[in-house]
Amino acid sequence: MSVTKTAPRPTDHPAGAASHTATEPQPPRLTGRLKLILAVLLIAQFMLAVDFSILNVALPAIGDGLGFSLSHLQWIATSFALSAAGFTLFFGRIGDLVGRKKIFIGSLALLGAASLVGGLATTPEVLLAARVAQGLATAAATPAGLSLLTTAFPEGPLRQKALGINGALMSAGFTTGAILGGVLTELLSWRWAFFINVPVALAVVLIAPAVIKESVPDAAARPKLDLPGALTVTLGLLGLVYGLTQAGEYGWTHPLALAGLGAGVVLLAAFFLIERKVAQPLVPLKTLGRRNVAWGNVAGLLAFVTETSLVYLLTLYLQKTLGFSPLTAGISFGVLGIGTVVGGLLAPRLIARTSTLTVLVTGGVIQTVFTAALLFLGTTTTAAMALLLPATFFGGIGNMLVIVGFMVTATSGLPNAEQGLATGLASMSQQVGITMGTPVMAAVVTATTAGATTASAIHQGVTTAIAVNAGLVLLGVALAALFLRNRKAPRS
Incomplete structure (x- = not known):
C-alpha cells in the first residue's frame, strides 16, 4: 500500500485544513508528561545543534594535537557535514518505517559512543571516523526527534509553542557551540568538545524509553523502503x-x-x-507538491543558509579586521544567541494572534533590515560593536521568527504516518542550509579579496558577502509572500 494513499487532501497552508493528527481533543496547556517529553527532546536537539559549531574554534588545536596538515584540517568539519546533511531524509523515512523512538534512542547512543571515541582519538583517521559517526547520528536523531515532537503535540498552539522553543534552543545551540568550543579549548582541551556529549547522550538514552511513546505504522500498512x-x-x-x-x-x-x-x-x-x-x-511527489511543504522548506533553507553563514562572516571580521581573539569573538555572539531565544519565545504567540505566513514574512523583513545594517561596519572597534551587537540581536529575533514559521508550515496538515517524512525534509533543509551557507559565503569572500589577507581586504570581502546574505534573506521573504497563502492560525 502506497503512503500517498494515506495523505490528506492537499492544503495551501497548514492552517487551511483539519489534520489527521487532530483526532483527539488537544489539552489546553502543557501537562506534566508533555513537559517531560518536551524536555527530553529539546535537550537532545540542543546538543545536536551545539555539535554543528563546537569544533570550529578548536580546529587549529586539534590539528596541532593530532598532526593534521593544514589542507586536511577542513575535513574535521566536512566529514561531519557530509554525513549529517546527506543521510537526513533517508533516516527520517526509516524512522517512519521501523519506529521513530527506536531510531531516536539508537542514534543518541551512537552519538555518545562516537563522541567518546573522538575525544580519545590519537590519530587523524580515528577522529575523522568518529566525526562521520557523529554526523550519521545527527542525521538520524534530528528528524526522529522532530517527528516525535510533532506527533506528541497536535496541530495548534501547543505544537507552535513546542516548535518555537525547539527553534530557539536549536539556534541558541549553534551559537553556544561557538562560545563553548572556545572556552573548553582554552581552559581545558579540545577533547572536552567531544566528551561533553557523553553524559548528556547517556542521560537521554536512559530517560527517553520511559517517557516517549513509540510511533510506527501497523505491519500491514507499512510501505517498503x-x-x-x-x-x-x-x-x-x-x-x-x-x-x-x-x-x-x-x-x-x-x-x-x-x-x-x-x-x-x-x-x-x-x-x-x-x-x-x-x-x-521515498518522498511522494503529492506530499512534496503541497505549497506548505515545498515553499516552507525553501524559506527554511534560506533562513539557515543566511544566519549560520553570517556567524562565519562576522568571525572573520572580528578576528581578521578588528583583531579579536577566538574566545572574545565567540563571546560576542552571545547577544545573537539571546536574540534567537527571544524570537523563539515570541513566534508561537505571534502565530496565534496573526498567521504563520505573517510571522514568517515579518521575521524575514526584520532579518533583512538588520543584516543590511551590518554593511556599515567600519574598522573602529567601539563604533563597530555599537552597531554589531544590536544588529545581531534583532537579526536573531527575525531569523528565529522565520525558522519557527517554516517549521510550523512544513510539518502541518499531514497525518502522523508522514510526520517522519515532513520532519526529515525540514531537517534536511536545516542541515543542508547550515552546511552550504558557510562555503557559499566563503567563496564570495575569496572572489572579492582575490587572495589578499590584509585587514582592509577581509573587511571588503565580508561586506560584499553580507550584501549577498541580505539579498538571500529578501529572496526568501519574496518567495514566501508569493507562494504561501495567508490564513489565520487555529486557536485552541
Whole structure:
C-alpha cells in the first residue's frame, strides 16, 4: 500500500485544513508528561545543534594535537557535514518505517559512543571516523526527534509553542557551540568538545524509553523502503554538499567543486524521476507538491543558509579586521544567541494572534533590515560593536521568527504516518542550509579579496558577502509572500 494513499487532501497552508493528527481533543496547556517529553527532546536537539559549531574554534588545536596538515584540517568539519546533511531524509523515512523512538534512542547512543571515541582519538583517521559517526547520528536523531515532537503535540498552539522553543534552543545551540568550543579549548582541551556529549547522550538514552511513546505504522500498512530513491537522494545530497565545501575552499571553478555539484544535480534529478515511477516512493511527489511543504522548506533553507553563514562572516571580521581573539569573538555572539531565544519565545504567540505566513514574512523583513545594517561596519572597534551587537540581536529575533514559521508550515496538515517524512525534509533543509551557507559565503569572500589577507581586504570581502546574505534573506521573504497563502492560525 502506497503512503500517498494515506495523505490528506492537499492544503495551501497548514492552517487551511483539519489534520489527521487532530483526532483527539488537544489539552489546553502543557501537562506534566508533555513537559517531560518536551524536555527530553529539546535537550537532545540542543546538543545536536551545539555539535554543528563546537569544533570550529578548536580546529587549529586539534590539528596541532593530532598532526593534521593544514589542507586536511577542513575535513574535521566536512566529514561531519557530509554525513549529517546527506543521510537526513533517508533516516527520517526509516524512522517512519521501523519506529521513530527506536531510531531516536539508537542514534543518541551512537552519538555518545562516537563522541567518546573522538575525544580519545590519537590519530587523524580515528577522529575523522568518529566525526562521520557523529554526523550519521545527527542525521538520524534530528528528524526522529522532530517527528516525535510533532506527533506528541497536535496541530495548534501547543505544537507552535513546542516548535518555537525547539527553534530557539536549536539556534541558541549553534551559537553556544561557538562560545563553548572556545572556552573548553582554552581552559581545558579540545577533547572536552567531544566528551561533553557523553553524559548528556547517556542521560537521554536512559530517560527517553520511559517517557516517549513509540510511533510506527501497523505491519500491514507499512510501505517498503524505496531503495533506488534513497540511494539517489543520499548520494545527490552528498555530492552537492561536497561540491559546496570544495567551492568554499578552492573557488567555484575548481574541478572538485564542479564535479561534486554536477554529480549532485544529476543524481537529484534522477531521484525525482524515480519518485514519479516507483509504486511506494521515498518522498511522494503529492506530499512534496503541497505549497506548505515545498515553499516552507525553501524559506527554511534560506533562513539557515543566511544566519549560520553570517556567524562565519562576522568571525572573520572580528578576528581578521578588528583583531579579536577566538574566545572574545565567540563571546560576542552571545547577544545573537539571546536574540534567537527571544524570537523563539515570541513566534508561537505571534502565530496565534496573526498567521504563520505573517510571522514568517515579518521575521524575514526584520532579518533583512538588520543584516543590511551590518554593511556599515567600519574598522573602529567601539563604533563597530555599537552597531554589531544590536544588529545581531534583532537579526536573531527575525531569523528565529522565520525558522519557527517554516517549521510550523512544513510539518502541518499531514497525518502522523508522514510526520517522519515532513520532519526529515525540514531537517534536511536545516542541515543542508547550515552546511552550504558557510562555503557559499566563503567563496564570495575569496572572489572579492582575490587572495589578499590584509585587514582592509577581509573587511571588503565580508561586506560584499553580507550584501549577498541580505539579498538571500529578501529572496526568501519574496518567495514566501508569493507562494504561501495567508490564513489565520487555529486557536485552541
